[in-house]
Structures are given as structure tokens and as C-alpha cells.
Amino acid sequence: MAAVSSASACHFNLPHLPLMPPFTRYREGTRVLMVSKTKREGKHKWVTAVVDRRPEETSRGTKVHMTEVAGCRERFEVLVPAVEVTIAEEWTAEGGGGQQLSLAEGTRVRIQERHSSGWTLGLIVRPDDTLDNRPDSWGWFPDFLTGLPPSRDTTTPPNKKPKTHKAPDGFADDHQVSLFGFMTPRELSAIFPHRSPIRNGAVHQHTHATIDAATDADRRFWSQTASEAALKLGRRLVNLITLKGDVSCLDNMMAVVEGHAAGRQHKSEGSLETITFSTGSTGNTSISRRAEKRQRPPTPPLLTEPPTLPSLKAVTGAVRHHSDLANRGWRMPSLETVEQTGWGPDELGSFISSSRCLQRVGGQLWGKQWAAVLEHIPKAAAGQPGPLRQLQSIGMIEHRDGQTHQRYQAGVERLKDVLTSRGCRKSLKELHVQIPPLYGHTAIDSLVAVDSLVKECCTPDARITVTSTPHPVISRLHRFDLSLFYSDAIPSHPSPFFMMAIQAAAREATQINYVISQHDLTHPVDSPSQAAIDIAKTLTFDKAERVIVRNAHGFDPPPGAPSPQPTIINHLQQFLTGTELYICSALGDSSGRLLAEKMPRMVEWVWIGRGVSSGGMIGVLEGLGAGTEVGSVNVDEVSLTGGALDGWRSDGFPSIGRIGMHLSVPDGLGASAAAELIRGGISSIVGGVRSLRSLTLTVHGSEAVRDAVREAVRTEVSDNFTIGTRSQWGSVEVTATRRS
Structure with missing residues (x-):
């Protein structure tokens, strides 16, 4: 080879x-x-x-x-x-x-x-x-x-002294300082001794510095630089404007910044404006990383007097490992921007507490955590505009798993109070919000709280983004409850944010629900407010797979309660993606039919739950319409005498591939009569349902009933279907399969 x-x-x-x-x-x-x-x-x-x-x-x-x-x-x-x-x-x-x-x-x-x-x-x-x-x-x-000759290393081998050359006539030290001003501290250290006036003068000219482990040479240099040496270097970097570095050199960066502050303490103005972090790398192998960590200098000791950085405007790229900065006590009155991830509320709040012109703070925190961050900044004095008057953006207001609507609402309300009491009134130019799943009437209260924050703290043209979080247990499940349109908290004139938030939740929803509760029995759900109608008309459920009617948790409908007819459903656009329809409430006849009318023309699964009347079942199937194709219809346990086998010859039914039904035989019904009802029902269904391929009836009854059923279907029921039976514990399964 x-x-x-x-x-x-x-x-x-x-x-x-x-x-x-x-x-x-x-x-x-x-x-x-x-x-x-x-x-x-x-x-x-x-x-x-x-x-x-x-x-x-x-x-x-x-x-x-x-x-x-x-x-x-x-x-x-x-x-x-x-x-x-x-x-x-x-x-x-x-x-x-x-x-x-x-x-x-x-x-x-x-x-x-x-x-x-x-x-x-x-x-x-x-x-x-x-x-x-x-x-x-x-x-x-x-x-x-x-194809070029190899590049020469800028460092000098440890066993070889650097070559020195006499400068040309007229080429004084200040000229050499300018000539070497473009070289990094590491490169200068390889050429000049630490006390060299040329080296120190060149460093004095630096306006940009990078402290990282981007190369092996940089890694060796900074890992061998003690905090005291970095502090001295910082004192010479008196013209520094921008400092960049990564987490592996955080100790050196802190020392350089504090040395720089000390070097400029007798000057009226500062020079350092930006500190930028990158994640960087601490080595090529896990072994070298562990060795590097052992050689890393200790954190610089805290200064007696916290340093002041009067010109520092931005600290960006910070991650959790940089949170040690919060313990240094830096005074940064001109700080405008902090971009970070992973810091705790107390750390972030302590870091920004000295700013009096804060504009942007990045991160992802709960509402109450953002409030805790900004509470480190003092409130506005009476008649004064306040230290957060220039605030333009805070990071994401998160909703996290397990956080109830009440806690989310309380956190947002606390955040609004903190912002406004510190001068942030209609100054935010952007806001990023995660909202909880819109499930239950209390979800509207959460939106109302955020809406109030937007009105108080954001500019009229603020850029606002809204995302919806999934179910706290089933991470992929985004539920949207249509019954929230009957909440008393829906404003009569919804704001753009309120509309946008509900629209965003609808787009992310994978499950559309109508949850029936006592509220439906005491409120006129057949006449929704105009505000609810205006919102409902705009919704698109781009990801919804399941459509469900169910009872609220703990709700036990009183006997004889009517089936509520939530006509808000009429104002929804047609569903384009829903493939499964579940009617799981005995009061779901009307709402089930209304939702069925919104289903697409291809439906994989329809489930009719226990307690749904035969009339309700027929209404749901007719709601799907004659032009719809349904893969399977499954009917949970219903009484044989409740009419479940009737009405299947309706011209308004969709075509159905498979039907499954659980039938219970009342004790007072004779075995032969039950068997004849079942035989007649099979004949009616297989002869009336278009495109039917199979029908399965699971009959629950006495042994006599089961025997009678097996005997009744021995003779041919339909020319196009083959009938078979199978005994199960306490029941008999009868299957009619279309002949090929």
C-alpha cells in the first residue's frame, strides 16, 4: 500500500x-x-x-x-x-x-x-x-x-543571552521607545531587562494590551508572572485604553488593572475604557492544564484602598469564572456596559454598584434576581433623576422550571419597582423576556405584570423579544390554554406587548388545550370580550400537535351541568399542524365540536373519553367534516345502551381508517339482546363509515354475554369484512377486518 x-x-x-x-x-x-x-x-x-x-x-x-x-x-x-x-x-x-x-x-x-x-x-x-x-x-x-524560510522565534532561549546592538547616531532612547512601542510585554521582556528605560518607556506608550494564553510562549510568560510583577507592569501602563484577556490569566489582569489605577491616581482623568474577556485556552492537553493550574499565581491581595477607574466604560465577555472581579471593590463611576453570563445576583450587583451612568447589563436571571442586582444601586434622591436614568437594556428576564405564575409575577413587579425608584422611566430601548406557559387564568396575571414594566420602563419604540418556556416536567411540551381568553384580567385595550406575548406563546405551543372549570359554568363563555376576539384572530399555532379538551385539576362537574360553548374558538384561524384530538371531559361536547372544526384535513388520532355522550361523539366527528381523513378513532368505555353504536351512517362523518371502542353491558340487559345489539352495531358501522379498514369492539360483561357475542358473530355480518374474536380477562374482543 x-x-x-x-x-x-x-x-x-x-x-x-x-x-x-x-x-x-x-x-x-x-x-x-x-x-x-x-x-x-x-x-x-x-x-x-x-x-x-x-x-x-x-x-x-x-x-x-x-x-x-x-x-x-x-x-x-x-x-x-x-x-x-x-x-x-x-x-x-x-x-x-x-x-x-x-x-x-x-x-x-x-x-x-x-x-x-x-x-x-x-x-x-x-x-x-x-x-x-x-x-x-x-x-x-x-x-x-x-515555501518561505522559517519564521524566527521572538523569544530568546534560556541558555543564550540576547544580542545587543548600538543604536544609530541621533537615535535616542525616546526614539527607541517609539520603535519598540508596538511589541507586547512578553516580547519586550525577551529583549530588555525589567528595569530598562526603553522597555518601561515602550510599555508606557501602550494603549492596548492583551493578557492571555493564546500561544505557548504567552502561556509560559503569564503563568510565571507573579501578581506583584503584574501590578508593577500595570503601574507603567498609564496610557492603557483597552485590556483583553482570558480566564486563565484573570489574576494577572486584575493586578494589571489595579496597578494601572495606582499609576494614574495623581492624574485628573482615567484612560482605561474597556476590559474584554475571551474564554481562551489553558493548554493543549489535560495534563498541561493541570500543571498550569498548579503554577498559577495566587489571587492578588486586596488593596487597602479600592482602586478607582474613572474612565472604564465597558466590561464584556465575562463568564462565571470571572466573578472574582466582584470582590475587588473597584469604583467605576463611568461604567456603562457589563456583558456577563453565570454571575450570581449579589456578585453582579456588587460589581456595578458604583456606576452612575449604567446603560447595559447582560445576563439571564429571574425577575426577583434582577431586582436584587439593581438594588445594590442607591435609590434616586428626592427631586433627582436617579442613577439608572440612562439604563437602556438588561439581560433576559427568565422563567425557570418550577416557578409558579405567582412567583414570576411577584418577581417582575419587584423589578419594576426597583427600576423606577432608581430613575429608569421609559429609558429601556430593548427588553428580552421569557414568559411562563399560558396555562390557566393566572397566566394572564404574569403577562399583565410584564406589560406594566414595559409601559413604565421602556421607550415607545423599544425592541422587545418574547419567548415561551416549556412545561416544567416535560421539557418539550408547550401548552396553550384557550380558556385564558375568559380571564377577568385581560385588559380591554391590549398593548402591543400583550398581543405579542400571547402570539409568541401560541407559535411555540405544541399542545392546544381548552380547560373546563367552574368559571365556565358561571361566566358567559359564549360571548367573549372584543379584546379577546381581537387577540384570538391573530394567533397561529405553528407547532401544535395535540388538541385537548379536559377538566381543570380538581374540578368535579356537578350533575346535570351543561356543556359550555366557548365561542372564542370560532375566531381562531384554522390549525395547520394538529394531528391528534382528545375529548377528555364529559362536558366537552360543544368545545370538542368547535375545536374539531378547526382541525386540518389529515388527522391521525381522535380520542373520545369516558363520560362523553354519544351525541357529543357524533358532534365531534361531524365537526371534523366529510372532507377530513382520520387514521384512528378510539372511544373509551361507554354503555352499550347509550347509543354508542348508533349514528355512524352520517354523511357528515370523515373517512376513518380504524375504529376502537370499549363497551360495557348493563347488568339488566340480557345476553342475547346484548349480542344482537353488538351484531347490529357492527353491521351499521362497517357499512356506513367510509374507508374503514378495521373495527375493534372490546365488550365487558358476564360470561354469558361474552358467549352470546361470540355465537352472534359466527355467521357472516358483512360481505366485505371478516369477523374474528379473542377472549380476554373479563371481556371479549371482536374485530372486523376489511377483506383485501
Whole structure:
């Protein structure tokens, strides 16, 4: 067998390189050293310039725009020549960290960065010499595919001293500081000793810093950096604007931030505006991760005086492991945005408590938990607008399994009170809400509570999203109870949110219910309110599979109670997906027929429950209509003398494939009379129901009755059906099967 030698058949271990777009080297805020275009004092001079807008990729290379930091504010435009290669053999991306790029043989690739780990970041070039800017057209691939000499590592082996060279004449330390200003703290540490004025000056210029374990070298550097060293580094990062990092370096990040605050404590304004977290990676194997964890420095000790970060506006990407930040006591009066997942209410509340211009807080919490978060912020003083006056968004208001409508309602009402008492009045521009299943009249009270919060706290054009949660036990079951349209809590003029919430619940519902209760017997369900009608007309049940009429839990209908006729059902649109219809209430005749009229033309299963009258059964089948095809009709135990075998020749019945029925024979009915009724019923059903393939009657009665039934069906009942019997415990099963 020939050996496989293509690149795509080999395995290369991608060392979790950062997932970053092109232009990373030339991002806005990067400072570089340039030679002035005009002479100053008779000669060109070295000046410091900053990248002030997003670079442009052209067919010749990357165009970088810069402006001199001080002095003449001279503008520069530099074209960094493109380095393009043609891939000589196919490469197929494999699993691993970062974003890998699959390449076909002959593909042209523009190189963005060559990493010392043996990987190269590239962007595909189209045949027409333009760049392919689709997200899957850039990424990392093995460096050997470029055909270029290997990239040199930027770190110095531990057993070899770094080479030093004398700077050119006129190239003073401040020029060298600008020259090395684009290098990371790790790269600077590999070249200069820690007390080097050039290293410290270069760090002083940094406006963006990243502390993570994206590469093996980064991982080693930060895992070996003690909190005290990170704190000193932070004191030198006095111009820091953006800090990025991952959970594996959280301790170093905290120390750098607190050192930065200490380094700027004598300045009137802050500089750090954004802290961004990524999940990152702590190693390529579980062994290296455990070893890394053992080497990880301890959490920095709390400072005597909590640091103040006057310019910090955003902390994003935080997850549960970052919640240690809440214990640091940072004062962040300008904090506008916190995006996190997994923090507890007390942690999140403590973290944001010092903000006086909060705009966005992310996360997923119950209503009462959101209230607990925001209670950490003081209430508005009398006559003052309040610290949450600028609040634009909070995360998802969750409904969780086991949470009753009453608890959900109480939590939302408490949240509204907390928001309004702190100045959040009609300021929220977006709101994301999970509502409980709309099952039972109390569900409407939950919606009314959220509706009140929306009216008090949201702008008129706020973007509101509503999702419905499933049944707390059966996770896939979304139930929608039509009887809620008769709730006294339905507003006479429903708001857009109220309409949208009910519509969202209907779209997610997998089960449509009409639940009969005492309320149906004491209220005029045959005349719903106009508000209920207006809502019902708009509903679509896109996922509903089952349609059920049942009694409310614990409801025992009084003798002689009439069957309620909830005419709200008439105003619903036709069901498009329901395949099963269950009538499980003795009072379900009218509601069952109304729902049957809304069923689609293909129904798999109809169940007529115990206690439903024969008239109710006939009404349900006629409600389905002559144009409907039904797979099976099953009738629970009914009395033989109750008319269950009558009326099956109706022209209004659907076509039915299979019928199953349980019959009980009253004690006062003779065996022969019972047998004749059953024989006549079989003849009527098989001769009257269109498309019937089989009929099964399970007869419950005395032994004499069972014998009489077996004897009665020995003679032929129908030319088109074969009759068979089977004895069961206390019953006999009679089956009529259509001859082929």
C-alpha cells in the first residue's frame, strides 16, 4: 500500500492561536516611529505617529493611515507591501483552537502574520486580484505551505543571552521607545531587562494590551508572572485604553488593572475604557492544564484602598469564572456596559454598584434576581433623576422550571419597582423576556405584570423579544390554554406587548388545550370580550400537535351541568399542524365540536373519553367534516345502551381508517339482546363509515354475554369484512377486518 504524503493527511497541532481578523498589527491606536516628510530645523526627524483609522487592503498591500501624536500633527500614509504566496499542495483544516483555513492547491494567499509556532495567518486572494473578505476566507495554516524560510522565534532561549546592538547616531532612547512601542510585554521582556528605560518607556506608550494564553510562549510568560510583577507592569501602563484577556490569566489582569489605577491616581482623568474577556485556552492537553493550574499565581491581595477607574466604560465577555472581579471593590463611576453570563445576583450587583451612568447589563436571571442586582444601586434622591436614568437594556428576564405564575409575577413587579425608584422611566430601548406557559387564568396575571414594566420602563419604540418556556416536567411540551381568553384580567385595550406575548406563546405551543372549570359554568363563555376576539384572530399555532379538551385539576362537574360553548374558538384561524384530538371531559361536547372544526384535513388520532355522550361523539366527528381523513378513532368505555353504536351512517362523518371502542353491558340487559345489539352495531358501522379498514369492539360483561357475542358473530355480518374474536380477562374482543 502506498504511503500517504499529502499535507491534508498529516496532523498538525495548532497551539490555540488567537482568533483575530486581518490588520491586527495595524489596529487603531498602535503607535509607530516615522521619519517626518518635511525638514525641521534643517533635517528630517524621527516622530511618533498613531494609527487613526482602519487600514485598507489593496491589490498592492495594506494601506495604513497615521497622524503625528504631537508637534506638527503631520499625516502619513504608508503602503505595507503585500506578501503573497501560491499554495503548492492541498491543506484541509482540522479541529483545534483558533480558526484554521482550508486551502486548495494553487490558491493565492496574502500573508498577514507568520507566527513562531509554525503557523501563518493568511487571507485568500481571488483570481481577479481582489481579496476574499468572507469570514471563512482567512485563518491559520501551516507555515511550510508558504515555501518561505522559517519564521524566527521572538523569544530568546534560556541558555543564550540576547544580542545587543548600538543604536544609530541621533537615535535616542525616546526614539527607541517609539520603535519598540508596538511589541507586547512578553516580547519586550525577551529583549530588555525589567528595569530598562526603553522597555518601561515602550510599555508606557501602550494603549492596548492583551493578557492571555493564546500561544505557548504567552502561556509560559503569564503563568510565571507573579501578581506583584503584574501590578508593577500595570503601574507603567498609564496610557492603557483597552485590556483583553482570558480566564486563565484573570489574576494577572486584575493586578494589571489595579496597578494601572495606582499609576494614574495623581492624574485628573482615567484612560482605561474597556476590559474584554475571551474564554481562551489553558493548554493543549489535560495534563498541561493541570500543571498550569498548579503554577498559577495566587489571587492578588486586596488593596487597602479600592482602586478607582474613572474612565472604564465597558466590561464584556465575562463568564462565571470571572466573578472574582466582584470582590475587588473597584469604583467605576463611568461604567456603562457589563456583558456577563453565570454571575450570581449579589456578585453582579456588587460589581456595578458604583456606576452612575449604567446603560447595559447582560445576563439571564429571574425577575426577583434582577431586582436584587439593581438594588445594590442607591435609590434616586428626592427631586433627582436617579442613577439608572440612562439604563437602556438588561439581560433576559427568565422563567425557570418550577416557578409558579405567582412567583414570576411577584418577581417582575419587584423589578419594576426597583427600576423606577432608581430613575429608569421609559429609558429601556430593548427588553428580552421569557414568559411562563399560558396555562390557566393566572397566566394572564404574569403577562399583565410584564406589560406594566414595559409601559413604565421602556421607550415607545423599544425592541422587545418574547419567548415561551416549556412545561416544567416535560421539557418539550408547550401548552396553550384557550380558556385564558375568559380571564377577568385581560385588559380591554391590549398593548402591543400583550398581543405579542400571547402570539409568541401560541407559535411555540405544541399542545392546544381548552380547560373546563367552574368559571365556565358561571361566566358567559359564549360571548367573549372584543379584546379577546381581537387577540384570538391573530394567533397561529405553528407547532401544535395535540388538541385537548379536559377538566381543570380538581374540578368535579356537578350533575346535570351543561356543556359550555366557548365561542372564542370560532375566531381562531384554522390549525395547520394538529394531528391528534382528545375529548377528555364529559362536558366537552360543544368545545370538542368547535375545536374539531378547526382541525386540518389529515388527522391521525381522535380520542373520545369516558363520560362523553354519544351525541357529543357524533358532534365531534361531524365537526371534523366529510372532507377530513382520520387514521384512528378510539372511544373509551361507554354503555352499550347509550347509543354508542348508533349514528355512524352520517354523511357528515370523515373517512376513518380504524375504529376502537370499549363497551360495557348493563347488568339488566340480557345476553342475547346484548349480542344482537353488538351484531347490529357492527353491521351499521362497517357499512356506513367510509374507508374503514378495521373495527375493534372490546365488550365487558358476564360470561354469558361474552358467549352470546361470540355465537352472534359466527355467521357472516358483512360481505366485505371478516369477523374474528379473542377472549380476554373479563371481556371479549371482536374485530372486523376489511377483506383485501
